Every structure is written in C-alpha cells, then in structure tokens.
Amino acid sequence: MAGGWPNGPEVVNATDQGTVTASSQGTAVISSSTTNTYGSWTQLIASSAIDCCFVMVQVSCPTGVAAGNVVDIGVGASGSEKVIISAIQVLSTVSSSFVGGMTTVVFPCQIVTGTRIAARSQSSTASTTMYVSVILFDGAYTQGEGASGVVDTYGFVSTTTLGTAIDPGATVNTKGSYVQITASTTSDLAGFILVFDMQGQENTTVDYEALIDIATGASGSEKVLIPNMPFTGNLATGPWQPGMNPEATEFIPIAIPASTRVAIRAQSSANTATARVFGVTMYGVRM
Amino acid sequence: MAGGWPIGSEVCNGTDQGTVTASSVGTTITSSSTANTYGSWTQLVASSAIDCCWLVISSTTVFANTANDIVIDIGVGASGSEKVIISAIHTIGNNAWPSLTRFAFPCQIAAGTRIAARSQSNGTSQGAYVQVTLFDGEWNALEGAEGVVDTYGFQSGTTLGAAIDPGATVNTKGSYTQLTASSTADLLGFMLAFDFQNDTAGAGVQNQFLLDIATGASGSEKVLIPNIAFNFMSDGAGDGCYIKPEFIPFIPCPIPSGTRIAARAQATINTATTRVFGLTFYGVRA
Numbered sequence: 001m002a003g004g005w006p007n008g009p010e011v012v013n014a015t016d017q018g019t020v021t022a023s024s025q026g027t028a029v030i031s032s033s034t035t036n037t038y039g040s041w042t043q044l045i046a047s048s049a050i051d052c053c054f055v056m057v058q059v060s061c062p063t064g065v066a067a068g069n070v071v072d073i074g075v076g077a078s079g080s081e082k083v084i085i086s087a088i089q090v091l092s093t094v095s096s097s098f099v100g101g102m103t104t105v106v107f108p109c110q111i112v113t114g115t116r117i118a119a120r121s122q123s124s125t126a127s128t129t130m131y132v133s134v135i136l137f138d139g140a141y142t143q144g145e146g147a148s149g150v151v152d153t154y155g156f157v158s159t160t161t162l163g164t165a166i167d168p169g170a171t172v173n174t175k176g177s178y179v180q181i182t183a184s185t186t187s188d189l190a191g192f193i194l195v196f197d198m199q200g201q202e203n204t205t206v207d208y209e210a211l212i213d214i215a216t217g218a219s220g221s222e223k224v225l226i227p228n229m230p231f232t233g234n235l236a237t238g239p240w241q242p243g244m245n246p247e248a249t250e251f252i253p254i255a256i257p258a259s260t261r262v263a264i265r266a267q268s269s270a271n272t273a274t275a276r277v278f279g280v281t282m283y284g285v286r287m
Numbered sequence: 288m289a290g291g292w293p294i295g296s297e298v299c300n301g302t303d304q305g306t307v308t309a310s311s312v313g314t315t316i317t318s319s320s321t322a323n324t325y326g327s328w329t330q331l332v333a334s335s336a337i338d339c340c341w342l343v344i345s346s347t348t349v350f351a352n353t354a355n356d357i358v359i360d361i362g363v364g365a366s367g368s369e370k371v372i373i374s375a376i377h378t379i380g381n382n383a384w385p386s387l388t389r390f391a392f393p394c395q396i397a398a399g400t401r402i403a404a405r406s407q408s409n410g411t412s413q414g415a416y417v418q419v420t421l422f423d424g425e426w427n428a429l430e431g432a433e434g435v436v437d438t439y440g441f442q443s444g445t446t447l448g449a450a451i452d453p454g455a456t457v458n459t460k461g462s463y464t465q466l467t468a469s470s471t472a473d474l475l476g477f478m479l480a481f482d483f484q485n486d487t488a489g490a491g492v493q494n495q496f497l498l499d500i501a502t503g504a505s506g507s508e509k510v511l512i513p514n515i516a517f518n519f520m521s522d523g524a525g526d527g528c529y530i531k532p533e534f535i536p537f538i539p540c541p542i543p544s545g546t547r548i549a550a551r552a553q554a555t556i557n558t559a560t561t562r563v564f565g566l567t568f569y570g571v572r573a
Binding site: 011014015022024025026054056101103133137173191210227232248249255 | 297302310312347497514555
C-alpha cells in the first residue's frame with residue numbers, strides 16, 4: 001500500500017451564498033435570449049463571508065425546456081468576472097409542470113473572503129432560468145496551503161450547450177471506441193469531476209445501464225485511469241425525466257499532468273441508435 | 288484563511304471489482320424474501336486486486352423494481368465472518384427506471400481481501416446491482432483514515448432514513464430531527480442519502496428543499512452545513528419519481544465522537560405527508 005488517505009483534508013465553517021430562503025432555492029440566473037450563448041452575470045454574493053478552500057456548487061431546475069443548460073461560476077468585480085468553473089451541466093424537464101434536475105459538484109477551490117461571486121448561464125432554449133447557490137468551506141487549522149482549485153472544463157460543446165457525445169456503439173455490453181475529451185490538458189490537475197447529459201434524447205423510451213472508462217494517452221495507446229464507472233440513463237417517455245443517475249460524479253482526486261490527452265469510451269445495455277449516445281463534460285481541478 | 292485543500296490527497300490505480308461487463312452492471316445482490324430483513328452475503332471479489340485507501344461504491348436498482356427501497360451493506364472478510372465497513376447505503380426504489388447511489392470515501396482495504404455485499408428492502412427478493420472501485424494512495428500519501436462508516440438515521444423496520452418534516456409553513460425551516468444522540472467515533476466527514484418515505488405515488492408533487500445539518504444539544508443546535516439544496520418529484524401516476532441529487536458526496540467536515548447530530552429542512556410545498564422526506568447519514572471514521 002503506497003499510502004493512505006491522509007487525515008488532514010478537513011473543512012469547516014460551511015457558509016451558503018446565493019440561497020433564496022423565501023423560495024427554497026438558489027438565485028435565479030437567466031440565460032441569454034440567444035440560444036447557446038451566455039447571458040449576463042448575476043451576483044450571488046457581493047462579498048463572500050469566509051475564506052474558502054472547498055466549494056459545493058448547486059445548480060437546479062430548468063423546467064419546460066429540453067437539452068443543454070450550463071452555468072459558469074465567476075469571481076471578481078462586475079464586468080471583470082474571472083471564471084473559476086465553466087459549463088456545469090444541469091438536466092431539464094420537457095414540461096414546465098415538473099421540477100428539473102439538480103447538479104451538485106464539490107471540489108477544492110480557493111476563494112478569499114470578501115470576494116464577489118457571480119454566475120451566468122447558457123441554454124439551448126432562450127431565456128431559461130436556472131437556480132444557483134454555493135456553499136463555501138474553509139480549511140481546518142491543520143491544513144497547509146493547497147490547490148488553487150481553478151477548474152478547466154473539457155468536452156463542453158458550446159454550440160449545443162452539451163457535453164461531448166460518447167457512442168457506446170452498436171454492440172450491447174461491449175466497449176465502443178474512445179472519444180477524445182481533450183488533446184492536451186492545459187495545466188496539472190489535482191483531480192476531476194464528470195457530469196453527464198442526455199444529448200437531447202428525451203422521450204425516446206430507452207432506459208439503459210452503462211459503464212465508462214476514463215483513459216489517458218495517445219490515440220490507440222490509451223491507458224485506463226478509471227475502469228467501468230457505472231451510471232444509468234433513463235430516457236423513458238414522459239415530460240419530466242432528468243434521467244441520468246448520477247448526474248455528476250464526486251471529485252475524484254486522481255492527478256493528471258499538464259499536456260495529457262484524455263479520452264472516454266463506454267459500453268451500454270442498449271444499442272438503439274442515437275438514444276444510446278450520451279454526453280460527458282469533464283471538469284479538471286488545477287493543482 | 289486557516290488552510291487550504293492539500294495537494295497530497297491523491298489516489299491512483301483505479302480497479303473495479305464486482306462488475307459484470309457482459310450486462311454492463313454490477314453483481315446482482317438480492318434482498319431477503321422477508322421484507323426489511325437482510326439477505327445473504329454475495330461475494331463481489333474473492334481477493335481484491337490492489338491495496339485500497341479510497342473506495343467508490345455504486346448501487347443501482349434493477350429496472351421496474353416496484354418502487355421498493357433497497358439498502359446495501361459492504362463487508363470484508365471470509366464467508367460467514369464478514370465485517371461491515373458501511374451499512375445501509377440507500378438506493379431509491381422506482382417503478383419507472385433505475386436509481387443509482389454512488390458513495391466515494393476514504394477506506395482502507397488491504398490487497399487480497401474478500402469483499403461482499405448484502406441487501407435488505409421494504410419489498411421482498413428485490414435486486415440491486417453493486418460494484419466497487421478501489422483506489423490506492425499515491426506514494427506521497429501518508430497512512431490515513433480507517434474509513435469504517437457509522438450509519439445514522441437508518442430505520443431498519445422500514446428500510447428508510449429518518450423522517451424529516453419541513454413543517455406546515457412553506458419556505459420556513461421546520462424543527463430539528465435527531466439523527467443520533469451521540470456519534471460513536473470521531474468522524475472525518477460524512478455523506479447523505481435521501482429517500483421518499485414511500486411516497487412514490489404522491490399526487491404529482493414537485494418540491495424543492497433546503498436542508499441544514501447541525502450538531503449540538505436539542506434546542507442549542509449549531510448549523511454545520513446550511514441550505515443543502517435538493518429536488519423531489521412524483522408524477523402522481525405511481526410510475527415514477529425522483530430526488531435530485533439522490534445523495535450528497537463525501538464532505539470532509541469532521542465531527543467529534545459523542546456529538547449529537549440533527550437535521551431540519553424547509554420546502555416549497557407543505558402538503559402533509561408528501562412534504563416529508565427521509566435522510567440517512569453516513570459518518571466516515573477518522
């Protein structure tokens with residue numbers, strides 16, 4: 001056993017920002033009136049209440065729309081926001097009568113107290129409302145200075161507001177071909193999160209179970225970093241299915257060096273053309 | 288800023304065990320023919336392939352499982368002598384489609400260990416697919432947390448979590464519900480899982496919740512994590528429902544031994560019964 005999970009990673013002082021308790025949800029963030037284009041920044045908090053080294057971002061609820069919806073979190077003065085994580089995918093419902101999905105991601109992220117935190121969104125449906133809040137955690141006194149926590153997003157396809165399409169192929173329960181998520185990571189990564197989407201395949205009456213491999217290395221020489229990570233896709237007919245379980249993975253603290261090619265392949269219990277295809281966006285947390 | 292998130296917390300060598308690639312699922316674990324009673328242990332792997340310090344567990348309900356909730360125990364050790372390392376991982380039952388609960392947390396399992404799972408359900412002979420992925424620590428990682436998990440709030444008699452009632456006033460926090468009077472060990476952090484409290488065919492309820500996790504004596508609770516958000520939906524036709532997210536991943540927020548832990552919530556809907564949800568708390572020992 002090379003090592004263990006150190007007792008040191010401890011967080012404290014959880015403080016939510018952007019919550020609207022009067023409606024039991026986050027701050028409304030509305031996408032642009034132009035599809036697949038970011039809207040304006042909306043402030044979650046003018047001055048964050050605590051130093052933060054670990055953050056939980058909660059994005060919920062596009063209703064009555066289909067396909068892609070994403071949120072950016074930024075810090076800094078109005079008009080000068082710096083994106084710390086971009087394109088957090090959240091699943092929608094087809095009917096406005098039903099609440100949508102919720103994507104919850106947690107990851108190391110340094111935000112000094114007194115920072116303005118804001119969010120913006122884009123959607124494949126114009127003027128879509130998403131609800132956003134964050135919970136900030138400080139590090140315990142035992143902690144050394146740590147990862148910057150800026151996040152590099154890979155695989156996001158801006159023109160569709162969806163992740164990279166992964167096709168498990170026509171043979172059920174057999175791995176398909178690798179799909180490149182990035183040709184070269186831009187920074188050393190402390191770990192990553194994955195978020196899944198349906199590629200707009202609502203109402204296709206297909207449910208499936210899938211396994212994905214996350215790999216690094218040159219095309220044709222990929223080495224699996226994590227094998228057979230399971231998730232389910234639930235696209236059954238109905239107006240209300242945010243149908244990926246889970247919608248997001250946990251933060252996986254596997255380091256990936258800068259300039260690494262990352263690719264994903266999958267197998268599925270369903271081989272229905274189009275419906276078997278799902279989307280993946282990868283959020284790499286910088287050292 | 289007291290400190291940061293240390294760069295040293297790295298894992299490697301991801302290795303899955305219990306996967307059935309021929310069907311793209313985990314190993315089938317079937318609950319007892321008696322409701323709310325654990326079934327037999329089923330082996331996921333006879334001898335684990337690597338040393339593990341970070342464990343990911345995935346539990347998926349089988350299609351069309353008639354809306355029965357299922358909980359999973361993971362154990363290590365020889366057949367007949369399994370030691371539970373985490374109990375009652377809750378996976379939501381659903382008529383329409385499979386649910387998946389995925390927990391990742393620090394957990395020490397030496398290479399060569401037998402790993403097994405068992406389940407119970409509030410139905411009978413219900414199936415779930417279970418798979419684990421083991422990760423070793425990097426060379427620069429120190430010896431770390433044991434990772435045995437203490438489960439609080441689980442109601443064995445119903446296979447559900449502790450009932451949390453947001454109360455009759457919408458968008459206003461209800462009373463605290465105790466999850467444990469006294470935690471039995473120092474906790475490195477915790478995970479949460481939600482359930483419907485069997486209200487899977489509620490009358491088309493769409494609800495949004497904010498949850499506080501708190502510690503301290505009754506009446507003097509101090510909020511540890513405020514306003515964790517989640518959504519609930521049942522379509523009223525009895526053929527589907529969801530909670531998003533179904534679980535909250537590992538949060539490394541320590542809690543000392545002997546601590547009372549409680550939860551309270553607020554919601555956008557105050558319909559009696561349907562506003563009530565279930566919560567199970569999984570505390571990872573330091």
